[in-house]
Structure formats: C-alpha cells, structure tokens
Amino acid sequence: MIAAIASRAATPLWLRHNAGVAGVIVLIGVVSVTGASVSDRFLTLANLLNVCEQTTDLALVSIGQTLTILAGGIDLSVGSLISLASCLTSGLINGNPDRVVPVATAVLLLGSFVGLLNAGLVVALRVHPLIVTLGMGAILQGVTLLYALGPVGRVPRGFSFLAYGRIADVPVGATLAVVLCGLVALLLRYLPLGRQVYALGDDANSARLVGLRRGRILMLVYGCSGFCCAATGLYLAARFGVGQPYTGVNYTLASITPVVLGGTLLSGGRGGVVGTLCGAFLISLLNNLLNFMDVSKHYQLVAQALIIILAVSIYVERRGME
Amino acid sequence: MLTLKGISKSFPGVRALAGVNFDVRPGEIHGLLGENGAGKSTLIKIIAGALAPDEGEMTFADAPARWASPREAKLAGVHVVYQEFALFPQLSVAENVFLGNERRNRIGLVDHKRTRKEAGELLARLGVSLDVSAMVGSLSVADQQMVEIARALTHNVRLLILDEPTAVIAGREVALLFDRLRRLREEGVSVLFISHRLDEVFALCDRVTILKDGRLVGTHETRDVTRASLISMMVGRDLGELFPPRPKAVRARQTALRTEQIAIGERVRDVSIELCAGEIVALAGMVGSGRSDLALGLFGALPLASGAIDIGGERFTAMSPAQAIRLGVGLVTEDRKSQGLALLLDIAANITGPALAEVTRHGLVNREIEAAIATREIERYRIACRGPATPVATMSGGNQQKVIVARWARICRTVLILDEPTRGIDVGAKAEIYRIMRELAAAGVAILMITSEMTEVIGMADRVIIMREGRITGELLGHEATEEGIMHLATSGRAA
Amino acid sequence: MSGSAEFATSAAASWSVRAFLGRYGVALALPALLALGGLLSPSFVSAGNLSNLLLQFAPLAIVAIGQSFVMIVRGLDLSVASMMATAAVIATSFSGADHDVAGILAVTALVALAVGSLNGVLVTKRRVSPFLATLVTMILLQGLRFAYTQGAPSGNVPPALRVLGSARLGGIPYNSLVLLGVAVVLGIVLHRSAFGRRIFIVGGNPLTARLFGIRVDLITIACYVISSALAALAGLILSGYVGLVDNWVGQGYELDSIVACVVGRVSLSGGRGSILGALTGAAVIVVIANEVLLLGVPIQAQMIIKGVVIVAAAALYSRRETSSG
DSSP states (O other): OGGGOOOOTTSOHHHHHTHHHHHHHHHHHHHHHHHHHHOTTTTSHHHHHHHHHHHHHHHHHHHHHHHHHHTTOOOTTHHHHHHHHHHHHHHHHTTOGGGHHHHHHHHHHHHHHHHHHHHHHHHHHTOOHHHHHHHHHHHHHHHHHHHOSSOBOOOOGGGGHHHHOEETTEEHHHHHHHHHHHHHHHHHHHSHHHHHHHHHHHOHHHHHHHTOOHHHHHHHHHHHHHHHHHHHHHHHHHHHSSBOTTTTTTHHHHTHHHHHHTTOOTTSSSOOHHHHHHHHHHHHHHHHHHHHTTOOHHHHHHHHHHHHHHHHHHSOOOOSOO | OEEEEEEEEEETTEEEEEEEEEEEOTTOEEEEEEOTTSSHHHHHHHHHTSSOOSEEEEEETTEEOOOSSHHHHHHHTEEEEOSSOOOOTTSBHHHHHHTTSOOBOTTSOBOHHHHHHHHHHHHHHTTOOOOTTSBGGGSOHHHHHHHHHHHHHHTOOSEEEEESGGGSOOTHHHHHHHHHHHHHHHTTOEEEEEOSOHHHHHHHOSEEEEEETTEEEEEEEGGGOOHHHHHHHHHSSOOTTOSOOOOSOOOOOOEEEEEEEEEETTTEEEEOOEEETTOEEEEEEOTTSSHHHHHHHHTTSSOOSEEEEEETTEEESSOOHHHHHHTTEEEEOSOIIIIIOOTTSBHHHHHHGGGGGGGEETTEEOHHHHHHHHHHHHHHHTOOSSSTTOBGGGSOHHHHHHHHHHHHHHHOSSEEEEESTTTTOOHHHHHHHHHHHHHHHHTTOEEEEEOSOHHHHHHHOSEEEEEETTEEEEEEEGGGOOHHHHHHHHHHOOOO | OOOOOOOOOOSSOOOOHHHHHHHHHHHHHHHHHHHHHHHHOGGGGSHHHHHHHHHHHHHHHHHHHHHHHHHHTTOOOTTHHHHHHHHHHHHTSSOSSGGGHHHHHHHHHHHHHHHHHHHHHHHHTSOOOHHHHHHHHHHHHHHHHHHHHTTOOOOBOOHHHHHHHHOEETTEEHHHHHHHHHHHHHHHHHHHBHHHHHHHHHHHOHHHHHHTTOOHHHHHHHHHHHHHHHHHHHHHHHHHHHOBOOTTTTTTHHHHHHHHHHHTTOOTTSSOOOHHHHHHHHHHHHHHHHHHHHTTOOHHHHHHHHHHHHHHHHHHHOOSSOOOO
C-alpha cells in the first residue's frame, strides 16, 4: 500500500529530489582530488576538455537509456542499433560529401522509428521491455550483418569534424551531447508527456488507474532512445571514419552504468539526464585518472566495478517491495 | 443526478447484479451498503465506466450514459476514489493532483507555477493545508486521501464515489473527511459513499441503499432506519449473536507475554503490557498510534530499539520471527495479500507455511501429510474451496483470512496477535473468526486483537488497552469499556 | 474485498488460441521443432547430429537451471558468462595434467562461492537491483581475469576435462550425463524439498516468507551461489570442449540463459518456474540454432530468428497484467 512507503521528512525537499546528482558530483570531486595529487596535469583545462571529448559516445547513448529506465523499463537493443546506424552512415555516404545531410537525417529518423517499434511491441504484445528489446537487439544485429559483414563505406574527411573538431578548444561532439542533454531535460520538465514518464516509472498501476496513455509515454521514451542511439552511431562513424557491424556491442550494458551513477533509480520514477551526463563524465574521468596512474588497462574494469559498488552503497535503491 | 434502471451484469458462472434500480440526487451524500459479494464493486465499476452493463440503462445529469471507458465517465463528471489510491509517491502533491490533466501555458508546455498555485487552492477548498511541493510518499494516509479527492475536483466532479474511504483512517481524520464531504455537498456535488461501518453511514449520509446478492434490497432516508433493520437487510437474518458469549468465570490467569518498556523504530516509544493466557485483549487506538509496529515487534519482525519481551518466563531483548514461532506466537497481519499469504501457492502450503518442518521428512516435503493437515483445517473452519490444492489467489477475502487464521491457530500455544482481523470480509466470515478466537482463548492462548472497530472491541474484549503515539494511555476492563471512553483515551489521554 | 480498480478478469482459463499456446506451447514446440528438423534435412536425425545437439545443449542447460533458481527469487544473474570464462581460465592455469583436476575443482568452487555470495549480499543486504549487482560482478570478474592473464591467456586444459567436455560414453556425451545428474538432483531440490518450497515462497511473497520465519536473505544468497556454481561447472565443461583457453568462453550465455528461462515459462517477476521449463527452453534454443545452421542459413538470419523467438515466446506467456514501461 502506498501508506507503507515512508520517507525521512527531515531531509530538505530539494536534496531528496536530487540526491543522485549530488552523489555523482561528490564522486567526481573525489576523483578530481585524487587526480590532482597524482599529477599536476590532471586538473588542467586541456586534460578536462579531452576527457569531455572521450565521454561523448557514452553520454549520447546513456541519455536515451535514462529515459527508458525512468519510465520503468530498459532498452537492450541500443548496441545493435548503434552498429546499424554507424554502418548505414558510412555505407550510404560512401565518401560523398553531398550525401552527408540527407543520410544523417535518414539515420536519425530510422533510429527513432526503431524506438517507436520497440514501444509498439511492448504495448501490443504485453511483454516486458527487457525481453522485447533483447529480441529486437538480436534482430537488429542480424539486419546489420545483412547490410555489412565488415567495415563498410567511408565518411568524407569533413565529417570527422563531428568527432574531432574543436571550436575555441571546446570539443564539438561533447557540446552536441550537452545540448542534447539539455533538450531532453527540458522535454522531461515541460512536456506533459515528460512528467508522465516519471509517473509511469513510479507506479505503473496508478498510472493505469489515472488513465495515462502508456503507449504514448513509451513511444516518447523509446523513440528518444532510438534517436540517441542513431546519434551515437553517427558519432562513431565520424570518429572511426568507417562504420562496423559490431561497433555497438559493448554499449548495451555500458549505457546503464552512467544512468545508475547519476542517481536514476533502476526501477524508475526518479532521476534525470543531468545526473547521467555527470555519471558518464565520472567514468571517463576515472579512466583518465587510471591512465595517469599508469594502471594497466586491465585494472580499469575492476576500478569501474568498484566505483559502481561504492556509488550504490552511498545511495541505496528503492526496490519493488520496500 | 444519476439514475440506474434494471442494471444487470454477469460474469462466467456468477450473476453479479440483477435488475438494480438506484438513483443519486444532486447535492446529496448517498451511502451504499452491502456484504462482500453483494455487488457493490461491480456497481461502482459500471457507474465509473470501467465495466459495461449487460442490461439496463443509466442516465447521468439527465443524459443517457453509456461510457466506453473510465475516461469518458471522468469527462462527464464521475470520479472514483478507490481504496488503493492511484498516487505517485515520488512526485509532488501538486503534480499528483494534476497528472494527466496538466496545467499548461499558452504554448502547451507545463506551467509548474500554475500547477502549484491551483493545487493549493483546491486543497484550501477542502479545508486542507499541505505543502504542495512535498512528495506524496511522505504524507500521512489521510492527507493522501485528500490529494486523491483534490484530483477529483480538478475534473469538475459532479458525482464523487468513495470506496471504503474510512478503511484506512479513524477518529479525528474521519470527522475531518466528513466535514469536507459536507462542504462539497453544499457546492452541489453528489457523493456516493461505500462503507462497511453503519455508524458512519448514519453520521454522514442523507440516504442509504442496501445491496444483497446482486439485488437491490431498498433505498431509505437514513433517519427512517435503525441499525438493526439495516443489518437484517444486509444479511437477511437476525445477527443478534455476532459475538460469541464471554466466559463468566475469571479465574487467576497465567502471564503469557509481558513487555518491559519496549521501543520499536519511531512509532513505538514506551510500551509495557501484559497478556494473560485465555484472555482476549483488544488494542485500540488511531491509525499511526504504533499498534501494527508493536505487533510486528512482538513477533520479531521489527527490531527492538530498547526494552525487553518476556515470553513464558524467558526474557528477550531481540527476537526473530522464527524464534517467535518456536515460542508459540502467531501473527495475523493487517495486509493479507502481501504479508499474510503466499499468493502463488495453494491452501496446503499456506497452512503449513511456518511449520514446514512438521511435514518435512529427510529434507523433502511430504505432500500427503500436508494435504491431510490442510483437509482437517478446511473442515474445521468451513473454508469454501475445492480442496487443499486450491490456489489461495482464487479465494474470497473471507476465506483467505480463514486460511491465515487456521495456519496460526494450529501452532499457536502462547500468544496469537491479530491485526484488524475482520477488515474487508463479510459478516459470515467475521462471526466464524470471532468464534475461533474465543475457542483459542478457552484453550489457553492469549489473544491480542488490534482493531479500529469499536463494536468489535466492545463485543469481544475481556480487557482493552489503548495506545496513542507510541505509548499506552489507558487500560479498561471489558465490561467497563464504552466507545466514548476508548476514544477519549485514544485521542487525548495521558500516559498511564 | 477491497474496492480494487482492476478490470474484471475471469479466473478460469479462456480458450483462446493465445491461452492454449501459452500453456502448452513449449511442450509442443520441442517435438514439433525436432520433427521439422527431420523434414528439412535427413542429416538432422543422424546419430552424429543428435549427439552434437546434446553436446551444445548441456552447457546452456546447466546455466539455465542456475538462472532459473535466481529468477524464481525475483532476481537475474548477468554474471554467469563471466563466471564461465573465469572457470575456463582457472582450468588452464594449472599444469595441464590430470592430477591437477582436484585443485582446479577446488579453486573454481571457491571462486563460485565467493561470486555467488557477493551477488547475493549486494542484492539482499545492500538492496541493489539484481540487474545492477550482477552486472557489476560481471565487470569485476572480467577485469580480474584480464589482469590475471594480462589479456593473453595461456595454458592447457587437463585431459580429464577434455573428456568431460567432448567425449562420449556409448554415443551420449559425458557432459549430458553430468547435466542429467544435475537436473535430477536440483529438480528434486527445487520441487520436492523444503528448501525448494521456501525458495518459491521467498520469490512469490518475500514479506510473507519473512513472517513464516524463513531466512529470506540466506535463501536468496543460496540461489545466487547455485547459479554461480552451475555457471562454473558449465565453464569447465566448455573449456574441455574448446580445448584451448579463451577469455571469452561462454560469451552470450548470460542473455541466452535468460531467454531459455523465459521461453521455458520461468517468470521474470518471481515465484514461478520449473527445472523442466528451463531445460525445455534451452532445448528449443539449441534446436533452432542447429536447424538454422543445417539449413545453411547465414548468421544474419540466425540472429533475426533468435530475436523473433524470444519476443514471440514471451508474448504467448504474458498474462493480463501490464508490466511497467
């Protein structure tokens, strides 16, 4: 019963609402301080901007994942969709600069469409999104391989500006990610459907009783997730100069970590994209620190796992039943 | 305002409603009474647009009403507040009030300022003052109910249906609720008030309708009927003897359980009580007084912050449910579905639940022994089912409660704690459970009954303990207890 | 009865096509698929191919059994693939001779116990979502494994394990005999023992379980340990099959085992499931993969088919309640 859910009334409201983001910022602070003590090049603007640049791909995909998790679901098809997007981008452009804009637009639309398809299946088949997106992920990977069994096509030189370009030393890609994050945050705050995303994630049963249109809400979140995946695919094509059919594989599970670190509850209903962006930045910053400390690449994974454990020990999740 | 003519509805194998005629006038508070299974829920769902009737007509506000969905009914002005609130604990009060119906600015975006302002106004209309930015999950149940009603008001409600609203609030909060409902009545809003509690119907409603077995028994002005006639209309028989007789002889009793100034969490501050074998003690108090937490603490499900519990001579500063069970203590919880039953399993598994070791041989569960035990209990308590393998999820509330009581009655030697044991079950099952309690007491078990129904307290208790804000404020002997006396101690008494 | 706002649903089974398929689909699917295989290609029913099928089936089935224990207590174990790979690395870390097998088993058992306990403790005591907790363990194991092998694993698998992994006894692979033993023992444990009954109660109604005096945390941790242990066993078997060491043994098994369980009617929401279901689900996956391979269907189509199967199976079983977005 709702009556059973207690809350510590003593904590100020704003702190409770944004506890997750506060947590991530604290962790960023910890890593920064550690970094500063290891090397005086760590906290330089140049280094931090580099870290921002390296965060771009993870940030892009995690923003979309945040939405699906906020609504109480998850998107396990992101990896395959990213691969598909990157292959289609470089394959269709194939070095022709005139094609860049139409292909990019088409890819973004395709990504959104796949997201809408995911949402449609979840509603029509009444299946848990974990399963639907898992299956869709397999299907998309198959489709990607139908299109290309290996690296395909290439992007024109100018396109890699997206990944490596800088305007007044600020990385273009990272800026676009921040802009996307801002847009999504506004969407969540000012669109009625955006507010309903939180409601659906908080209590799906109440949402139904109140008459919220679950289908529409899911289309919004999965459509956005698809869009973000397509954007990530575009970015990766720009970064590597060519799209590859397995390029997205690791992003599926990796996209969840920044969301959790940023204070969004895996069960939904609380959190936001700003926290996720900070979470993605934290991960890159941590890797950067480990590089400075000359830690072998192999230990970076261990460090990542440990920091997640630390994070969840600080802000404990609310689970389904108490 | 609302008229129903000849409404009938059937489900496979069950005729839920048959030819019901019923009307609600504008600006009246109308009570709906009936046992469980009488058809109240079905009727409500039809009025609210969640179900379509098989036969019959409905008119609302002088226009024919054939709702295709609850949304249509809402748009027309019919709004239901169900027992399980449809609220979102992590969103603010203001957002909850306007969810699905958001306040927008000129370009269609959500206007948060307006949302907060209008939510505040709606609550003020009800006479409530709340921080509209507070998270709903942090509010008291009574306040949450107000948020639900405020939400109804955003839809320009003309008929507000409240389904057992007083099941989760008591005393002063009930009085406040009634005040606010009367305010709405002044404004011309009609209220359909469903309740089990006759006293409330008399206190609040202008007219009352009684349903029995899917048929309309009658609609009367409340001033024209008496309690007894209402009961006989609901049940169809004279239930003078709802409560079993109290034993005459009061011989010296042995102490079964004693607590020494225990504190549990935030709700139980300082409680010292004594339960004696063969005695039925009622624990009265308002919602939030800490009674349920006390029950959980006595059973070992919540840790003791301080103090000690003495059971059968042994002293404990910490307990676990397994230990409590070994000591012969049982607990029938408030919430059947999530705490009382293993919903996915059958009767046999639910009856042997805490005593699984009894039917285990060499680590394996012996299903035959288990079934035999279950069959015996089914017969003893007249549980309506298809046998020990019946899944409990398919049973009615009253029968489910009998399974739970049977489970504990079997293994309880010392103390049985029951938390609101007859909430939400029909009169017939209630009488059975009272009978079981008296039998157990006669066999030497100490019974602690937590209840908010005064009639139960007065009808069953040998002794009454009243709790308020985590402390004991008074103790009365059964024959001394009156409703006023108990309420006084529950709301303003000093610690004993 | 509470004034629930649930739409009216009838408790009796409705005889729509969907309900029928949902109840009996899996049981019928398997023989249907086998028959289909025989029709499509004569070599499908050859002793060699069937024996091959069993070889592929056993490791997945073993992991799926472990996964079902975890799913029944409302959890999920994403660390199984990583555990399998770790077991494989352990298998090759010794001298490669048979007298080390006892040592390999001991070390693997200890690691599995540690990993399962970590998963269980994170989920119960720290209230971390199972998805996240096992994801973390997966990454942690991966990191430790890479650090230990420095990214370049080496060593040999003892011959005894190679026999276990790829040899047969009269046509039936050893690994399938192991599977049979595991399935029978754990089937009895889950469906007949008091421990198994407690698992179902914990998964179905954790609050009630607590009030029954059941140690909910211990039972949950035990299930995660079982899952890790079975994953380790499957890893050892696979390392015997593959012969040489690989940091990626078992890749994909975490999601495949979840799919096998879902197809086999083990519910993601807990409290429901069976060993037989997990086995059937794993069998369906393996048979489909095999048929697809026999038909010479390219890998792309294989993946697409797999995706469709997952979604279709779950769609068939879904009950009336809507899950969250």
